[in-house]
């Protein structure tokens with residue numbers, strides 16, 4: 001079901017330009033510096049440029065839903081708890 005989806009993949013090339021609001025004018029832009037290269041390689045944020053108005057900036061290719069953010073927090077808490085318990089048991093049983 002769609003409401004259970006955590007992440008939505010979105011191609012910014014088909015979304016609105018934040019500056020001139022035209023649709024379908026964004027295209028991938030080359031990274032200009034180290035910082036942009038790092039961001040591009042390590043995240044789902046890419047550099048885009050608008051053909052119409054020349055706007056240039058970062059757009060995310062993934063969007064989180066409000067509901068999904070809660071789900072992610074729950075997952076993180078559960079993972080941390082599991083990791084903590086696993087560590088506890090490993091230490092407890094390995095040492096005795």
Ligand SMILES: [Zn+2]
Pocket residue numbers: 017018019020021022025050051052053054055
């Ligand atoms: Zn534009």
